[in-house]
Amino acid sequence: MSKDTSIFKASWTYADAPESTGHIQLKKRYELFIDGEFVKPVKGKYFDTVNPSNQNKIAAIAEASTEDVDKAVKAANKAFKGWSKLSGKERGKYIFRIARLIQERAREFSVIESLDGGKPIRESRDIDIPLVANHFFYYAGWADKLEYAFPNRKVKPVGVAGQIIPWNFPLLMAAWKIAPALATGNTVVLKPAETTPLTAMKLAEIIQESGLPKGVVNIVTGAGDTGAAIVNHPDIDKIVFTGSTNVGKYIQKAIAGTSKKLTLELGGKGANIIFEDAAIDQAVEGIVNAIFFNQGHVCCAGSRLFVQESVANIVIQKLKDRMETLIVGDPLDKNTDIGAINSSKQLKTIKDYIKIGLNEGCEIYQPDCDLPKKGNWCAPTLFLNVSQSHRIVQEEIFGPVLTIQTFRTVDEVIEKANNSPYGLSAGVWTQKGSKIFNLTQKLNAGVVWANTYNKFDPTSPFGGYKESGFGREGGLHGLKGYVKFED
């Protein structure tokens, strides 16, 4: 560590500022939410959900078997008749209600999200939960306006949507899935990730409170087997999955002989490109936000950094200095920048990739930071001296690990950025307008951030090119996956 940054760090010591957990209500055990009721799993099996920052058990969670999934699908099918016939206006009002109820209990949701998933409270409080409520607000308003969304076409709902969501944005992904499905008149069987089921179960409580007709939303907890039971259920009309590309491919193959519709939001290896004429300090903040936001558990993370050669030294030095000031630790502390890695399994994956990087001969940099003894932690990590062929450049790590490459020309960086099977996101940093539009047009990615990164909004369609999946979620375009055209 250089002398400068140690001075810097000494003056940046913060007192602990933990968010209170006094006002949250958690049960010891959570059941399945089927047909408007909380019901025990048929086989009576439960699994633990733990706090990744200290490995303590938070609650027992029901494990849904094929029989439970079948019950949920039956309930959703039964509810579909009434729900799809209900006028858009009335459907919308239920969704508005859910949005309001989430807003009212936003703080409780934020704390539980950070407890169960390990993300910094600053992020769950300021980003995840407000976006959740806004997502329901946004789609609530579409419910009675669908005829304006598809010019010259009448639409009808698809039917029962089976939705499988990941652990990186647990409640936000539930909102992304449920809100547009309900607005368009579908019913839902949702499976949260096994490491982060709590906020989804709290959402089930809100849904019950809202008076939403029974069976319109069913939430079944479990791991891969529960997900497979959803994917393979014959009475599900639509599968929506957010998760890894490998599982996405498996799903596309599994439903190949059926008439199920499919939306996939999968992995990514986002290129974040810094030109010499960028506002360098802003770009450095952008790099940090692109890769260290949510511990790098972000499918659209800017995990491949490309810096123009002429400014590489200064950008890398400033980035290292900035990393010295990042606070890694208690997710519930309001000063925390980087929280806990979501699970010990994911921590092992990340550590394995760091080993691979070292074995491939890449140069590693990690700031000098104190990691808590208990729990799952990973220091923010840079890899220098990497090239396109390195595995840490090609494969998604899903952790706070950034690879840095340099480039000289615009054409070179476009080619390098697009040289990936993924195509979810990209970032461009330059003060020159024509360069921005040149790049944003040529980068093969579904979301491109120019002079910003990792921004999300309910009105903004999100989704990938190539092996990052297909279909869009959010915005007007997010309605499409949940409707059929009437002939």
Place this chain on the structure above:
Amino acid sequence: MSRIDVHKTYKLYIGGKFPRTESGRYYPLNDKKGNFIANMCLSSRKDFRNAVVIARKAQSSWAGATALNRGQILYRIAEMLEGRRVQFIAEIMKEGATKKEAETEVDASIDRLVYYAGWSDKYQQVFSAVNPVASSHFNFSNLEPMGVVAIMAPEEQGLLGLVSVVAPAIVGGNTVIILASETNPLSAISFAEVLNSSDVPGGVVNILTGNVNELHTHMASHMDVNAVIYCGKDENVISEINALASENLKRTILHKKSDWASNVCESPYFIEKTQEVKTTWHPTKV
């Protein structure tokens, strides 16, 4: 003494050239009475793979052409087809259609090209959006072509079916490799001659003839193809295509129609099917 007819040799159309199949294989095409019409190339996996390489090379400059330009080129195709209307009618009749059916099909094909020519600089306006995000950013979503599209043309209506799936794909900036109808292939290859004299850059449309059951697995599994379109009703073929497409998450598009003359077979939604949505963000605060 009666004159000896000169038979036309039907070859493939790849990269703006007319090669024979590299496999040296062919299949004979007969009319309904069993009289020989022509030998058609029986394309191989290698022909398809060669065509993909060429379509990939042509894709970025075709997508980079202005919408106006792509529209003019589509209109030019229509003009050239109109000019050879009689030839196409005769060819379709050879394959067994009545004069009226053949005329209807050729006229509808010409009109469909004009229809999509007109869409070239409009579909973007219909399907794009400025998204009013709740932060100080300007945010918009617009369409971009998927890239290289492999198409298995409808078996019926060899010309109209082909035009109905090719025109919306290319007007949106995709390049295509299309396997023509096996039983009605004549006008597909003659259509290649139209394309070749219509300012369509080489490699934008590549046309193969052959057997769908031999080629569909290769078309669905090729790792450098972005989307695959299958026109037909064979559930086994559909299932195999969907399964193989998962290897690189190819987009699969299915058309189970049997009458391509109908009005529901032309709409900007056909263009949208081979488009991706890209969302771009930029801060608005200085």
